[in-house]
Amino acid sequence: MMQKIKPLDHLILILGALFLIAPVVLAVMSSTHSAVWIHTNGIALLPGTDAYATYKKVLTARGGFTGDVTGARMILNSMIMGIGFAVGKIVLSMMAAYALVYFRFRLATLFFWMIFTTLLLPLEVRIMPSYQVMSELHLLNTYTGLIVPLLASATGTFYFRQFFKSVPDELLEAARIDGAGPVKFFFDILVPLSRTMMAAIFIIMFVYGWNQYLWPILMTTDEHFYTLMRGIKSILQVWVGSQIPDYNEAFALAVLAMIPPVFVVVVFQRMFIKGLTESDK
Amino acid sequence: MAEITLKNVGKTYAGGVTAVSEVNLEIRDGEFIVLVGPSGCGKSTLLRMVAGLEEISTGEVAIGARVVNKIEPSERDIAMVFQNYALYPHMTVRENMAYGLKNRKTPKGEIEARVAEAARMLELNAYLDRKPRALSGGQRQRVAMGRAIVRQPEAFLFDEPLSNLDAKLRVSMRGEIRKLQRRLGTTALYVTHDQLEAMTLADRLVVLNGGRVEQVGTPLEVYHRPATTFVAAFIGSPAMNLLDAHVVGGRVILEGHDMGPAQAPDGPVTLGIRAEELQSAPRGLPVKLDYVEELGASRILHVAAGGQYLAFVQSPEIAIPEQIYLTVRPQALHLFDTATGARIGQVPAPVAEPVP
Numbered sequence: 001m002m003q004k005i006k007p008l009d010h011l012i013l014i015l016g017a018l019f020l021i022a023p024v025v026l027a028v029m030s031s032t033h034s035a036v037w038i039h040t041n042g043i044a045l046l047p048g049t050d051a052y053a054t055y056k057k058v059l060t061a062r063g064g065f066t067g068d069v070t071g072a073r074m075i076l077n078s079m080i081m082g083i084g085f086a087v088g089k090i091v092l093s094m095m096a097a098y099a100l101v102y103f104r105f106r107l108a109t110l111f112f113w114m115i116f117t118t119l120l121l122p123l124e125v126r127i128m129p130s131y132q133v134m135s136e137l138h139l140l141n142t143y144t145g146l147i148v149p150l151l152a153s154a155t156g157t158f159y160f161r162q163f164f165k166s167v168p169d170e171l172l173e174a175a176r177i178d179g180a181g182p183v184k185f186f187f188d189i190l191v192p193l194s195r196t197m198m199a200a201i202f203i204i205m206f207v208y209g210w211n212q213y214l215w216p217i218l219m220t221t222d223e224h225f226y227t228l229m230r231g232i233k234s235i236l237q238v239w240v241g242s243q244i245p246d247y248n249e250a251f252a253l254a255v256l257a258m259i260p261p262v263f264v265v266v267v268f269q270r271m272f273i274k275g276l277t278e279s280d281k
Numbered sequence: 282m283a284e285i286t287l288k289n290v291g292k293t294y295a296g297g298v299t300a301v302s303e304v305n306l307e308i309r310d311g312e313f314i315v316l317v318g319p320s321g322c323g324k325s326t327l328l329r330m331v332a333g334l335e336e337i338s339t340g341e342v343a344i345g346a347r348v349v350n351k352i353e354p355s356e357r358d359i360a361m362v363f364q365n366y367a368l369y370p371h372m373t374v375r376e377n378m379a380y381g382l383k384n385r386k387t388p389k390g391e392i393e394a395r396v397a398e399a400a401r402m403l404e405l406n407a408y409l410d411r412k413p414r415a416l417s418g419g420q421r422q423r424v425a426m427g428r429a430i431v432r433q434p435e436a437f438l439f440d441e442p443l444s445n446l447d448a449k450l451r452v453s454m455r456g457e458i459r460k461l462q463r464r465l466g467t468t469a470l471y472v473t474h475d476q477l478e479a480m481t482l483a484d485r486l487v488v489l490n491g492g493r494v495e496q497v498g499t500p501l502e503v504y505h506r507p508a509t510t511f512v513a514a515f516i517g518s519p520a521m522n523l524l525d526a527h528v529v530g531g532r533v534i535l536e537g538h539d540m541g542p543a544q545a546p547d548g549p550v551t552l553g554i555r556a557e558e559l560q561s562a563p564r565g566l567p568v569k570l571d572y573v574e575e576l577g578a579s580r581i582l583h584v585a586a587g588g589q590y591l592a593f594v595q596s597p598e599i600a601i602p603e604q605i606y607l608t609v610r611p612q613a614l615h616l617f618d619t620a621t622g623a624r625i626g627q628v629p630a631p632v633a634e635p636v637p
Contacts, residue, residue, distance in 0.1 A: 168365065174363060
């Protein structure tokens with residue numbers, strides 16, 4: 001199908017693309033200049049010469065109050081948060097949804113709506129009780145404490161519930177006749193069928209975990225648990241005396257922080273779109 | 282291979298809706314039984330109770346010598362073919378067929394042998410490594426049958442397996458199912474709403490209506506001696522003409538015309554006459570032509586006798602006469618009670634015997 005090229009449409013598209021790309025370009029370019037340069041000239045549109053030094057410093061130089069947390073360590077922590085969140089949430093919400101959809105137990109609908117209404121409550125609302133529970137369990141400053149309390153996911157449970165409901169009943173019946181019990185049915189039939197759905201949830205939850213800021217600040221005081229988000233913040237927090245904040249390093253960390261989510265989206269993108277639009281049945 | 286016995290089987294859903302009641306049926310080893318009836322008559326529910334997918338509210342189902350009421354579907358030694366195939370979309374044809382055997386811990390070599398044998402029988406060899414979505418409807422149905430065959434079950438249960446196929450494919454698959462079942466000699470219970478499918482497949486038909494059995498019999502028995510007006514109207518195409526008539530002194534009187542002898546007491550009756558049994562003749566019941574349906578090989582004339590409409594079949598070679606008179610052989614008169622719809626009296630033995 002040949003379509004007439006409409007210049008106005010293209011103009012709008014190009015402007016839109018520029019508008020969205022501009023901040024990223026500014027961040028990348030600025031991260032290649034020195035802090036002083038940025039302080040005097042403002043953020044940069046063209047590449048500078050300090051790229052190697054900045055990124056090397058950000059990744060390997062020890063910083064923080066204790067002086068032994070590196071950028072690489074922060075990336076690792078963020079990675080653990082992101083993957084831990086995504087995997088944990090998928091596992092938990094799949095199991096919850098399986099129970100809700102396939103097992104008839106009393107008050108199942110009530111439980112579902114109880115889970116569902118927590119969607120309306122942001123983390124901040126229950127952050128104090130959550131903190132107290134973790135504190136009493138002595139899980140402050142641990143990865144377990146960072147990840148586990150946030151694993152229950154109403155969104156994930158809801159998505160998987162809707163997906164399981166759309167799986168035809170005959171498939172379950174055929175499996176029953178084929179001698180597959182509840183566990184076998186789950187692993188042999190439902191899990192493979194949910195692959196695209198899992199990819200979609202993985203992306204959403206990975207980014208969610210990766211971007212966590214408030215929770216890690218509360219849960220960890222040990223700098224070994226610093227995530228990238230906190231690292232960026234702490235670089236800019238040095239307005240003391242005549243210090244210039246290390247803008248370049250903040251930009252470099254921000255650029256680094258973008259890479260994994262982008263990578264995850266690119267890898268899972270096709271499955272993600274399939275998971276959200278079509279059901280492969 | 283086994284008999285299936287249903288004793289007083291009934292199903293009442295939570296909420297008090299009764300879907301099936303008091304079904305008694307003895308299915309012989311190797312027999313092909315078709316459950317037929319309009320939608321909502323309980324035929325699928327009955328099948329699903331035999332399969333174990335639906336709990337049995339009352340009565341008893343036995344497969345072979347075993348009462349299976351409380352036995353899991355996978356333990357009942359049955360295989361089921363579903364209307365929408367219910368193939369596992371993420372498995373290849375081979376894996377689909379092997380899945381049930383794998384769960385039963387059948388040795389690998391034997392699984393392979395059985396799948397190969399089923400694939401050969403169903404001509405699926407070329408498709409063994411494909412996923413179901415890459416197959417046509419007919420092929421998917423074959424895979425579903427293959428999945429049933431490899432199990433070598435005591436009985437096959439078919440739940441309207443051909444309803445999703447187009448008309449032409451349905452006819453050929455019908456033949457294949459029949460041949461396959463004969464060859465394997467496995468007892469089969471088959472649900473359909475299509476009376477033609479029921480007639481062509483069944484050793485015996487079970488006609489269901491409103492959750493009750495209306496009649497059990499061979500296709501020809503059911504066709505020639507319908508037990509009730511419901512069966513009479515349901516089996517056969519075009520449907521049997523059911524007319525209000527009277528018996529007076531051992532004769533059936535329809536719209537003031539003597540149609541023939543009747544072994545019934547005087548009073549109103551429902552007179553059933555198959556469209557194929559009516560013939561136009563120089564003398565007989567005078568009717569007025571309403572409209573004509575041309576079928577190519579035959580022609581259905583819809584006519585009115587007094588205030589009642591009836592249909593009859595005529596060869597297209599015969600010109601439609603200006604004034605039509607209809608006659609019918611005395612054997613082809615079916616009398617039914619007007620109130621209960623039950624058949625009255627015996628009609629002489631059916632004309633045709635089933636082909637062995």
